[in-house]
Structures are given as C-alpha cells and as structure tokens.
Amino acid sequence: MPEISYREAVRDALAEAMRHDDDVFIMGEDIAEMGGSMGVTQGMLDEFGPERVRNTPISEIAIVGAGIGAAMQGMRPVVEVMYEDFLTVSMEQIVNQAAKHRYMSGGQLKVPLTIRTQGGAGWSPGAQHAQQVEAWFVHVPGLKVVFASTPADVRGLLWSAIYDDNPVVFFEHRTLYGIKEEVPDELEPIPIGQSRVHREGTDVTVVATGRLVHEALRAAEQAEAEGVSVEVWDPRTLQPLDVDALVASVKKTNRCVVAHEAVTRMGFGAEIAAVVQEQAFDWLDAPIERVGAKFAPLPFAPVMEEFVVPHANDVLAAIRRTVGR
Amino acid sequence: MASEVKLPRLGQGMESGTIVKWLKSEGDRVEKGEPLYEVDTDKVTQEVEAEASGVLLKIAVDEGEVPVGRTIAVIGEQGEEVPEVSAEEAQREEPAPAALQENGRPEEAPVVQATGGRVKASPLARRIARERGIDLALLRGTGPEGRIVAEDVERAEAAPAAVPAPVPVGELERRELTSTRKTIARRLTEAWQIPVFQLQASADMTRVNGLVARLRDGGTKTTVTDVLTKVCATALLLHREVNAQWTDDAILVFPTANVGIAVATPQGLIVPVIRGADRLRLAEIAAARSDVVTRAREGKLQRADLEDGTFTISNLGMYRVESFTAVLNPPQAAIIAVGAIQEQAVPIDGQLAVRPMMTLTATFDHRAVDGAPAAEFLQAVKDLLEEPGLML
Numbered sequence: 192m193p194e195i196s197y198r199e200a201v202r203d204a205l206a207e208a209m210r211h212d213d214d215v216f217i218m219g220e221d222i223a224e225m226g227g228s229m230g231v232t233q234g235m236l237d238e239f240g241p242e243r244v245r246n247t248p249i250s251e252i253a254i255v256g257a258g259i260g261a262a263m264q265g266m267r268p269v270v271e272v273m274y275e276d277f278l279t280v281s282m283e284q285i286v287n288q289a290a291k292h293r294y295m296s297g298g299q300l301k302v303p304l305t306i307r308t309q310g311g312a313g314w315s316p317g318a319q320h321a322q323q324v325e326a327w328f329v330h331v332p333g334l335k336v337v338f339a340s341t342p343a344d345v346r347g348l349l350w351s352a353i354y355d356d357n358p359v360v361f362f363e364h365r366t367l368y369g370i371k372e373e374v375p376d377e378l379e380p381i382p383i384g385q386s387r388v389h390r391e392g393t394d395v396t397v398v399a400t401g402r403l404v405h406e407a408l409r410a411a412e413q414a415e416a417e418g419v420s421v422e423v424w425d426p427r428t429l430q431p432l433d434v435d436a437l438v439a440s441v442k443k444t445n446r447c448v449v450a451h452e453a454v455t456r457m458g459f460g461a462e463i464a465a466v467v468q469e470q471a472f473d474w475l476d477a478p479i480e481r482v483g484a485k486f487a488p489l490p491f492a493p494v495m496e497e498f499v500v501p502h503a504n505d506v507l508a509a510i511r512r513t514v515g516r
Numbered sequence: 517m518a519s520e521v522k523l524p525r526l527g528q529g530m531e532s533g534t535i536v537k538w539l540k541s542e543g544d545r546v547e548k549g550e551p552l553y554e555v556d557t558d559k560v561t562q563e564v565e566a567e568a569s570g571v572l573l574k575i576a577v578d579e580g581e582v583p584v585g586r587t588i589a590v591i592g593e594q595g596e597e598v599p600e601v602s603a604e605e606a607q608r609e610e611p612a613p614a615a616l617q618e619n620g621r622p623e624e625a626p627v628v629q630a631t632g633g634r635v636k637a638s639p640l641a642r643r644i645a646r647e648r649g650i651d652l653a654l655l656r657g658t659g660p661e662g663r664i665v666a667e668d669v670e671r672a673e674a675a676p677a678a679v680p681a682p683v684p685v686g687e688l689e690r691r692e693l694t695s696t697r698k699t700i701a702r703r704l705t706e707a708w709q710i711p712v713f714q715l716q717a718s719a720d721m722t723r724v725n726g727l728v729a730r731l732r733d734g735g736t737k738t739t740v741t742d743v744l745t746k747v748c749a750t751a752l753l754l755h756r757e758v759n760a761q762w763t764d765d766a767i768l769v770f771p772t773a774n775v776g777i778a779v780a781t782p783q784g785l786i787v788p789v790i791r792g793a794d795r796l797r798l799a800e801i802a803a804a805r806s807d808v809v810t811r812a813r814e815g816k817l818q819r820a821d822l823e824d825g826t827f828t829i830s831n832l833g834m835y836r837v838e839s840f841t842a843v844l845n846p847p848q849a850a851i852i853a854v855g856a857i858q859e860q861a862v863p864i865d866g867q868l869a870v871r872p873m874m875t876l877t878a879t880f881d882h883r884a885v886d887g888a889p890a891a892e893f894l895q896a897v898k899d900l901l902e903e904p905g906l907m908l
Contacts, residue, residue, distance in 0.1 A: 476667075
C-alpha cells in the first residue's frame with residue numbers, strides 16, 4: 192500500500208473522480224496554473240485542461256452560486272473556497288440555495304455540489320484566516336458536513352462527497368496537508384456517516400475531529416502510560432452523525448471527552464455531549480468534558496495563538512478529570 | 517406595596533426554623549394577625565401570624581429549613597408585581613469561596629458523602645446500584661468532589677463480609693433527624709461535658725399516697741408528680757444554691773422555682789416548665805401540669821412553655837423503673853430522677869414494717885453546687901415527702 196500525504200490524497204480523489212466521470216470539474220481561486228494556495232490542485236490543469244480546472248474571480252458567492260447552477264444542470268462540480276473564513280461571503284448561496292432546492296422543488300432538483308475548504312490555526316495566520324466554522328453548517332438542514340483528519344479518510348470521503356446527490360461542505364485542515372498515511376492502492380470510497388475508531392480503549396472515549404484527532408492520539412498515549420485506556424473516535428462526518436457507534440463507544444467506556452479546535456461554546460462538541468447524555472445517560476460515570484479553543488478571536492502572536500487553541504495537554508487534562516485523577 | 521414575609525426569630529438562640537405547613541395558599545386573602553404558617557423550631561412547632569394584610573402573592577419556601585430573616589413569602593395587593601424571590605434563592609446557602617487552582621477550576625473539596633441529604637453519584641453508579649439493590653447513601657464516593665462512581669458501587673458489592681451476615685428480617689430504616697431530635701442530641705452532648713455527681717435517697721410515700729388519694733376523692737386530679745413538684749419547689753427555695761445556674765463568671769441563683777417536668781412525646785423528650793411552683797397551691801400545680809403535658813403530647817407547646825426552667829423532674833416510676841440517674845438539663849444545676857413506688861420491708865422502731873418506698877436520684881452540676889448543700893436539699897425533699905405537712 193502506498194503512503195501518501197493528505198494533500199496528495201485530496202488531489203488523488205479529485206483526479207480519480209475526474210478521470211472516472213466527465214461531469215466532475217473543479218473551480219476556485221488560483222487553482223489552475225498556480226495549483227491552489229495550498230498546492231492541492233497542482234498539475235491538474237495539465238491533465239484535465241482549462242474547461243475542467245477553472246480559475247474564478249475573487250467572489251465566493253459567485254463561485255458557490257455557479258457551482259449550484261452547474262450541479263442543478265447535472266454536473267458534479269467541486270468548488271474550492273480558499274479559506275473557510277471566506278465561507279461567510281457565500282453563506283446565502285450555501286444556506287438559502289444549495290441546502291434548500293431539493294426540498295423546495297419536491298425532489299425535482301438536486302444539488303450534487305461539493306464545497307471544499309480549509310482552515311485551522313498553528314501557523315500564525317491571525318483572526319481571519321484560520322477559524323474553524325464547521326458547526327455553523329451542521330445547523331443547516333439540507334447540507335452534509337465532512338471533516339476528514341487523515342490521508343486515507345480524506346481520499347475516500349471526498350470521493351463519496353462528489354458522488355453524493357446533496358450539497359456537501361467538505362472541511363480540510365491546513366496543518367494536516369503534510370501528514371502521511373498508507374492508503375489502499377485502489378481508491379476505496381468511505382461512506383458518508385461512517386465514523387472511525389483510531390484507537391480502542393476501555394476507560395474513556397475521546398471524540399475528536401480534524402487536527403484534534405492527532406492531539407487526542409498523543410494524549411491517549413500519555414494516558415496509557417498512566418494506566419488509563421483511551422478510545423479515540425473520529426466521527427469524520429459531522430452531518431449525518433454516526434450516532435450508533437458514538438453511543439456504543441460511550442456505553443463501553445462510561446466516560447466521554449469531546450475535542451475540537453473550534454471554540455468550545457456552541458461548538459460541535461456541545462451537540463455530541465447532548466446526544467451522549469440523551470442516549471447513554473445511565474452509562475455515564477463522569478460529566479462529559481469539552482475541549483476546544485478559548486472564546487476569543489485567534490491572535491497573530493504565536494504564543495497567544497498557542498494559548499487560545501487546544502493541544503494534547505488539554506485533552507489529557509480532560510481525560511484525567513473524567514477518571515478522577 | 518408588597519411586603520416580604522421573613523422568618524422571625526421566635527426565641528433566643530433560634531437561628532433557623534423548618535416550615536412545616538402553610539395555612540394559606542397563594543392567592544388567598546390574609547388579614548394581619550391571622551395564622552399564616554407553621555414553623556418547627558428546635559423546641560416546638562408553632563403557628564406564626566401574618567404581619568400584614570393583603571393577598572398572599574407568593575410562597576417562596578414551601579417547606580423545609582430556612583435561616584432566620586430569609587424571605588419565605590410575599591403579601592401584597594392583587595395583581596401587584598412580586599419582587600424576585602425564587603425558592604432556590606431563598607433556600608440557598610452561601611457557598612464558601614473555593615480556592616481556585618491554576619486552571620481556574622475550584623479545588624476539589626475533601627471527599628464528603630451526601631450533602632444536605634442529596635447523594636452525589638454518577639448516572640452509571642446510580643444504575644448499577646438500582647439494579648443490584650445497593651443503597652448509595654451508605655457508600656463513600658471517591659470520584660471528583662466526592663461523587664460516587666461506578667467503581668465505588670462495584671467495590672461495595674465485592675467487599676467480602678467479615679462475618680456471615682445475619683439473615684435480614686426487614687429493611688434498614690432511615691429516620692431523618694427532626695429539629696427536636698437534633699436539639700436533644702446537642703443539649704445532652706453538652707450536658708455530658710459537665711462534671712456531675714449523684715446522690716440517692718429513698719422516701720416513705722405513705723403520707724403522699726394518702727394525700728393524693730384524699731385530693732382525688734375531693735375531685736382534684738392530683739398525681740404523685742404534682743406533690744413532688746411542690747416538694748421540690750419548696751426544697752429549692754429552702755436550699756437556693758441548688759436552684760441555680762453556672763455561668764463563666766458567676767453563679768446565678770434564682771428567686772423562684774420554675775420546675776420542668778420531662779415528658780415523653782411522639783417527637784421525643786420535651787420538658788415543659790411550671791413557673792413559680794413554689795408559690796402555687798397543689799391544685800394549681802395539678803392544673804398547670806395537666807395543661808402542659810397534654811399540649812406537649814399534642815405538639816402544641818409554645819416557646820414560653822419551655823423556657824426559664826431552674827430545675828427538672830424526670831419520673832419513670834410509671835414504667836416500674838426502680839431507680840435511675842438522669843443527665844443534667846443545662847443550664848440548670850440539678851435534676852432529680854424518680855423511680856417507682858414499691859412496697860418494701862423497712863425497720864421502724866425495731867419492727868419490720870411494709871411501706872411504699874420511692875427512690876430519688878439527684879444529679880448536680882458540681883461547678884455550681886457542692887456535696888453538702890446538695891445533700892441538704894435531697895434531705896429536705898425526703899423529709900417533705902414523708903411529712904408534706906411540713907410545707908405548711
């Protein structure tokens with residue numbers, strides 16, 4: 192099995208889908224000659240040409256709007272929004288148009304659009320280029336939301352997103368593009384709505400997304416040395432959520448920590464905590480702990496950024512609280 | 517203008533009371549002076565009157581213990597806006613400020629079990645305990661903040677019994693402490709710290725029995741206790757060092773004998789006081805005793821019925837107890853324990869005679885009273901019982 196980077200995995204899924212199906216095309220700011228600001232689409236212009244690898248003006252509302260139109264006409268567009276912070280500009284198209292057309296037309300229309308975007312702190316980009324806004328989209332009926340944390344996951348899930356007949360907001364994490372993982376020789380689609388257990392454990396379930404999956408795995412190693420067995424569970428798809436697997440894991444471990452890079456307040460972790468207490472209340476042996484960014488805009492200063500966003504130590508501290516250490 | 521009903525201080529030393537029952541409902545018209553609610557203090561349950569007229573707009577504390585001065589209800593005019601008083605707020609105890617750790621979380625309190633009757637346990641611990649019939653109240657929590665976690669329940673079940681447990685013949689009963697019970701426990705524990713001594717004497721009750729029989733024939737429902745009350749009151753005034761109270765800087769000697777009579781009630785031991793017993797005629801003592809004992813058994817004593825006692829009589833004669841020692845009833849300096857009247861062979865003038873004898877055991881606060889004056893007091897009691905005519 193080849194080992195590839197997260198960046199290569201995204202490119203591989205896009206290219207495979209485009210080779211497989213003429214209806215798939217990509218569109219976004221500087222994605223053609225430049226290969227995208229994160230280098231994800233490098234070389235794709237050469238293989239697929241300017242008809243299918245399209246540069247756009249700097250207008251997120253236009254990019255997403257054009258994608259919706261093409262999707263409703265039978266294409267499977269993948270549009271790129273350079274930073275998830277800029278999703279705010281295209282919010283009208285995503286929330287009021289993409290998410291609603293299939294419902295409002297009684298199923299006569301469908302919007303098989305994939306909106307790729309990326310974000311995340313850790314490289315001092317400041318308050319407007321590194322937010323984690325995935326929770327906003329989980330709140331909108333009609334959208335699917337994916338947040339992949341490894342090369343294998345991002346490859347298999349992006350394929351499924353492209354071939355899903357509903358709009359999918361697809362989150363990638365800036366600091367994960369370089370990480371590597373062995374992937375299957377042949378691309379294996381990963382179903383939307385299927386979670387992944389990264390590590391099995393018996394004492395506490397850490398629900399983690401994006402970068403925090405890796406932080407949680409580091410925390411789990413340390414906890415193991417302290418005699419605490421940690422299960423690290425990544426939902427991978429935030430909407431729909433793999434509720435059965437989540438509940439089964441917590442029923443097994445009786446404790447739950449939720450960790451994400453987005454601010455804790457009203458974050459996706461709040462929803463996880465609510466679901467767990469609804470469905471596994473009588474199995475909980477400790478309050479559910481939440482780990483996330485402090486409620487503050489991201490600072491430029493690296494030490495301040497480090498202070499605001501959560502790391503392995505924060506996850507470890509939460510693990511220790513749940514087991515009363 | 518709405519007025520807040522606050523729990524009043526109904527006697528010295530009262531710091532809290534337990535609301536037992538409201539005699540009016542929210543929305544009812546209330547007149548000033550009308551009984552509004554019942555409160556259980558550490559001594560009695562009593563009705564408290566409304567201090568204002570109007571409509572009972574809100575009951576903030578339905579029942580339960582509240583400190584003196586807390587707002588428990590609001591009286592005002594119909595439709596008037598009720599000031600913010602939530603039951604929770606009214607009953608909340610000010611939490612002691614917890615030390616903060618570096619991470620801003622309150623430092624864990626030392627492991628304590630249930631607080632205020634509420635057992636803190638995780639949902640899982642509760643479920644396991646429920647399934648296995650384990651009483652969480654008996655467990656000690658080892659989780660954060662003393663919470664009982666599943667492991668504690670598992671451990672409780674796994675703990676091997678050191679001795680084969682006897683076959684249970686019923687369920688352990690848990691009786692919550694009433695404020696009367698708490699007061700009894702507190703006061704007796706205090707009393708136990710006092711250095712005391714006991715003196716014992718037996719009295720020939722022939723004359724007292726005759727006297728009681730004659731009074732009864734005359735229609736006055738007198739008892740031996742009534743005669744004893746009068747006798748003790750008289751003896752106390754003859755030996756006033758016993759009718760006293762120890763304080764840190766002085767011994768208080770009282771000018772009148774207020775004699776308490778220990779009464780068993782369904783709520784526990786209670787001691788109503790017959791004031792100025794030294795100045796009352798026997799029939800008056802009998803009437804006063806009958807009144808307070810009846811009300812004590814019905815739980816209808818007022819605070820005043822229980823205050824200012826200078827001496828206590830505890831009589832277990834009706835239970836055929838021969839003699840016993842009583843624990844002091846502080847701040848009083850003496851208490852007398854009375855046994856049953858029993859026919860005994862006693863030598864009189866060289867002859868054996870059968871006489872109704874009663875054993876008295878008096879307990880004294882040695883800080884206030886020495887042995888000799890105490891003995892003189894007991895001697896006086898014995899003499900007066902054997903010849904009540906000496907009281908004339």
